[in-house]
Amino acid sequence: MPDSSVPERLRQRHLLAISDLSEAEITLLLDCADSYVEQSRQPDKKSSQLRGRTVINLFFENSTRTRTSFEVAGKRLGADTVNMSVGSSSIKKGETLIDTALTLNAMHPDVLIVRHPESGAVELLSQKVSAAVINGGDGSHEHPTQALLDALTIRRRVGRLAGLKVAICGDIMHSRVARSNIHLLNIMGAQVRAIAPPTLLPPAIERLGVAVFHDMRAGLEGADIVMMLRLQLERMQGSFVPSTREYYRLYGLDRDKLSVANPEALIMHPGPMNRGVEIDSDVADDINRSVILDQVELGVAVRMACLDQLTRVLDAEGGD
Ligand code: CP
Numbered sequence: 001m002p003d004s005s006v007p008e009r010l011r012q013r014h015l016l017a018i019s020d021l022s023e024a025e026i027t028l029l030l031d032c033a034d035s036y037v038e039q040s041r042q043p044d045k046k047s048s049q050l051r052g053r054t055v056i057n058l059f060f061e062n063s064t065r066t067r068t069s070f071e072v073a074g075k076r077l078g079a080d081t082v083n084m085s086v087g088s089s090s091i092k093k094g095e096t097l098i099d100t101a102l103t104l105n106a107m108h109p110d111v112l113i114v115r116h117p118e119s120g121a122v123e124l125l126s127q128k129v130s131a132a133v134i135n136g137g138d139g140s141h142e143h144p145t146q147a148l149l150d151a152l153t154i155r156r157r158v159g160r161l162a163g164l165k166v167a168i169c170g171d172i173m174h175s176r177v178a179r180s181n182i183h184l185l186n187i188m189g190a191q192v193r194a195i196a197p198p199t200l201l202p203p204a205i206e207r208l209g210v211a212v213f214h215d216m217r218a219g220l221e222g223a224d225i226v227m228m229l230r231l232q233l234e235r236m237q238g239s240f241v242p243s244t245r246e247y248y249r250l251y252g253l254d255r256d257k258l259s260v261a262n263p264e265a266l267i268m269h270p271g272p273m274n275r276g277v278e279i280d281s282d283v284a285d286d287i288n289r290s291v292i293l294d295q296v297e298l299g300v301a302v303r304m305a306c307l308d309q310l311t312r313v314l315d316a317e318g319g320d
Contacts (some may be wrong), residue, residue, distance in 0.1 A: 162189035
């Protein structure tokens with residue numbers, strides 16, 4: 001019997017932040033993503049849900065996983081997918097973000113996926129266009145599809161999110177992945193811990209509903225899920241850690257620190273990883289504990305679900 005608490009579709013045309021979603025909407029997206037996992041494992045991976053739709057990737061920051069998986073997701077659903085190369089675009093001639101968005105919007109895309117270094121830029125852009133907009137990561141604000149794929153990875157491995165002890169470790173200050181995960185895990189009833197040196201925690205992080213630890217072993221004690229984060233040196237002006245070697249000694253995940261977590265604890269990382277800085281290769285490559293490549297696989301299914309569900313909203317609105 002269908003779960004009557006799961007809505008038929010999302011309320012909004014855009015996917016900008018996990019904090020905009022309800023528990024039921026997150027469940028809708030995860031259930032939909034679950035239904036797409038098998039499709040990607042078949043020799044014939046194509047279906048036609050998005051036939052005739054146009055999806056444009058507009059990335060103002062580097063990406064391997066998010067950009068490629070949105071392109072793959074769109075193609076698997078039968079959409080025409082276009083990657084706009086910012087480096088060779090008229091942005092280099094001084095065209096603004098909004099003029100670029102209006103220009104692309106005039107070509108009648110159905111979905112724009114946007115990554116931008118400034119927090120709030122993707123939301124601003126979404127107010128100017130008729131296409132559905134998906135936030136592919138804005139500054140240190142949110143990366144909603146990363147949190148959804150992390151949730152799907154946990155749900156498929158453990159069977160639930162509610163009640164799990166999830167430790168998010170590392171550069172939380174600069175991490176949009178951490179913010180989206182904190183929102184999602186709280187909405188879904190998990191217990192979230194933030195582990196970082198004081199310099200890498202945003203002020204008043206407790207208000208987001210996390211328990212704060214500055215000591216890695218204390219924070220990892222009994223954790224069911226260990227999510228490691230990259231040191232985002234490109235967002236740091238000045239020195240936030242004494243040295244990467246000292247950071248690794250205190251906060252790098254290795255066998256010894258992991259030994260205090262739940263013996264079945266899953267190891268996660270959104271990528272790209274800096275081996276030997278926030279994580280040791282021995283644990284990153286542990287086939288029994290690390291689900292880092294599962295996260296990448298399930299990222300395609302989650303992005304198929306987001307494209308599917310947002311175009312259903314467009315259909316319901318009668319948009320083109
Ligand atoms: N996790 C993530 O967003 O990776 P990319 O920067 O490669 O897209």
